[in-house]
Amino acid sequence: MFAPETDSHADHSHDYAVSRPRAWFAFAMIFLLMLSDYIDRQIVVSLFPHLKEEWGLSDKQLGALVSVISVVVAVGSLPVAMIADRFGRVKSIFVMASVWSMATIACMFARSYAQLFAARAVVGLGETGYGAVGSALVNGLFPKRLHSTLLGAFFAASALGAVLGVMLGGAIADHWGWRAAFGAVGFPGLAMALLFLLVPDYKSVVVKFQPRIQSRSSKAFLGRLYQALTHGPTLLWVCLAGAFQLIVVSTIWAWTPSFFNRYHGMDSATAAKHAALVVLCCAVGSLFWGWVADRVSQRRPRNKLLAMCVLTLLSFVVLSCAFTADLPAGLQYAMILLGGFLMTCTVGVTTSTVLNVTHPGLRATGSAVLALFQNLFGLAIGPFFGGLISDTWGLNVALAAIPSISVLAAVCFWKAARSYENDMALVAAVVRQEAEGRPVQNSTLVLPLTASRA
Template sequence: MLSTEADSHANQSDDYAVAPARAWFAFVMIFLLMLSDYIDRQIVVSLFPHLKEEWGLSDKQLGALVSVISVVVAVGSLPVAMMADRFGRVKSIVVMASVWSMATIACVFARNYSQLFAARAVVGLGETGYGAAGSALVNGLFPKRWHSTLLGAFFAASAQGAVLGVILGGVIADHWGWRAAFGAVGFPGLMMALLFMLVPDYKNVVVRFAPKVQSKSPKAFVKRLYAALTHGPTLLWVCLAGAFELILVSTIWAWMPSFFNRFHGMDVTDAAKHAALVVLCCAVGALFWGWVADRLSQRSPRNKLLAMCVLTLLTFAVFTYAFTAHLEVSTQYALILLGSFLMTCSVGVTTSTVLNVTHPGLRATGSAVLALFQNLFGLAVGPLFGGIISDAWGLDVALAAIPSIAILSAICFWKASRSYEADMALVAAVLRQEAAGERVENTAVLPPLTAAQA
């Protein structure tokens, strides 16, 4: 039996699930921990020049220090989120944040590449499921009218955390060495993890599998889980769209400091500052485009997905021109900033769309499915693939080629827009049936498989 917990009504209503003051306190803490999450995740990119010089690492090895976190997060996000739904989002987040903060502190004591790689993997283990559990809390505690805006702000915190990580890493490493940078960001995260115990959780309703399937194969389990999560193709198309866009985002975030260092002759601190402004534009873009999406969806929900088609194609065009045309340094930098403002357009929209076509009792699990796609097929691909291309043909070639992935993102958003409103209606129909008593004992039963499906 699979059990999860959620408030069946919070996702669909315009009321707060708790007192507004408590909900906003929760959001502040969720936001701060997302900052810590991405500070710890991204601080290493500004340390690349130091690590390359001290240990003689290739760009592939450097990229792997970023990608390993995304791989671990992808593999563990679904089971961890299911545990969070079962045992509580707040308790789970306290454990997650404690683990990733202590692992970041452990990076201080790494004496070779293998030890640092292992510590970074444990950082990923701690961060596994945080995006899913955090977004489920936002979605469960706040009125529906706030969802895209607050989820955009939540994931904008990742960009702001990356900004702080890049800046802090460069400045601290220049003054006290790269090891000190990890310690300086690990301890505050541990303190915030303990403070998170004061955050409220939302009320619970059990969701379980109907005990009518004899097959225990993984394929049958996945089919039943998907049938429980949603009732149409929108979930898969949106997950793919978000993942493709994050390949570009993670590439830009990981390699901008090195690009400025190698091609524009900046020292580590100056390169980190220029890269930090790039990431800051991503944060502003995530919040702004989330707000735009909320406005567009008031007339028709699918409008926000059609807008993503246009914006992702614009992102491709801007970055391709910036890295292939012969431009002045200032002009190229301005285009990179514009492209960064555009490329995070989908972060809040992707999450809100997935949650809107997911059964409310499986919010964190649905978010974890999205996180699996985003990390394994998105965030993990960019830094590593960029490093491989860089080793073979140069970093400038890598940055010119990878933006083309945004075309695939636009296609997937268009496909999702065709089924989005119908899938929302199907989920709403299931909720009405449960509210009318067609699911007994406040329990939503996952549909059994037919003999052919099993």
């Protein structure tokens, strides 16, 4: 594991944990593996027409092939992140990437829906914790002034990966069949996993809280863990806000290829290209709105959360109009593209906010709490319930109705904005107390973890 450097270059790098070249190499590898993560996760959506034709699947079954990954990721994110905080982020990510890549390769050998579903679940097992651990690594290696921008770019890689997955899946399936598509994206992921062993990690320190908790109940443990992570309600409200908005994002990502195929008569490759451009707009939006959030929050940190209130409501209006109004095909597509650009505004901001109100010794664990909400209450819900609504009332109705959930996201961001600055101050006070060797008030848990330096 690499320790923070203390040479003269690092002295001029404004709180980089390692030298700038090594930090940016690390970010490049983190970004590329996020691409691989979402290529492997989203490639199946462009294969829906082929799977539906070959096995006669319902939309609910097709949506479950996407949702199962998010469910597994949600269940495993917290324990995996705690292990990563103890044993190192880089080694943990190497194992994760190896598992999800091999499971993607295994998908090409599935001979039934059940086998494919099981292989997809193992893909989720490998991806468990990557978003949390990767964002903690970015947060630990780079100065705070870059966090929202870089985390926005990190999660923009998920959109770019979805673009590549959809485009590659549609093109490869049309020429060589849907099985070949899984193999074509699985093997490069293994190569990137090996390269990731060259990435620097930040130094770990032991996080200790006294006195020990006596109760062994899971409810008591989770309560004490939440108190150890943060000191106010912002974490909860932001996790809810991010999850609600991702219901909308995951629905659009999963079902736009099928929408273009069914309602505009496109073949699977053409539909995949149109859907890929929507997801590309999502990637650009994630990066752009992360940059905007960093700018507007320089004077008042809460401004970035208030901006999210406005943007999530705007995404609801645009997407609802796109799928309900009687529009020419070209104008409808332009509205969908604009909705994609708006709806991913939250991804970098939610992560940076959670990390800012989380004890710096538990960054990966705090990110894992966010990942649990995002996957279990966000990404897992959208594709499955989109398919369920589609089976009952039609896909167009599903795509028109689900964007209304952005209103709930806006409400939660407004609630988070009210407590954000106070919670940041409380966490900073705890860190100062620890640095000065004074006992920390209201700390009721000893966590057997190592974690990031403060």
